[in-house]
Amino acid sequence: xxxxxxxxxxxxxxxxxxxxxxxxxxxxxxxxxxxxxxxxxxxxxxxxxxxxxxxxxxxxxxxxxxxxxxx
Numbered sequence: 001x002x003x004x005x006x007x008x009x010x011x012x013x014x015x016x017x018x019x020x021x022x023x024x025x026x027x028x029x030x031x032x033x034x035x036x037x038x039x040x041x042x043x044x045x046x047x048x049x050x051x052x053x054x055x056x057x058x059x060x061x062x063x064x065x066x067x068x069x070x071x
Contacts, residue, residue: 007065011057019049 023046030038 004062007062008058011054011061014061015050015053015057018053019046022046022049 023042026042026045027038030041033041
């Protein structure tokens with residue numbers, strides 16, 4: 001598998017973990033709200049966090065990987 005594909009896959013997994021943590025934090029913070037608002041909001045936060053982290057993580061992991069290969 002090419003290194004670029006591995007980098008994108010790693011960025012996706014890390015982004016998935018960050019988005020899951022953000023959604024979990026939202027559920028914990030919205031403890032007193034109705035179930036639909038709490039879990040619907042958590043789904044929204046999860047999707048947005050994943051969309052935001054993917055384009056940020058992939059280039060930074062790619063840069064870090066290329067620095068490690070050059071050393």
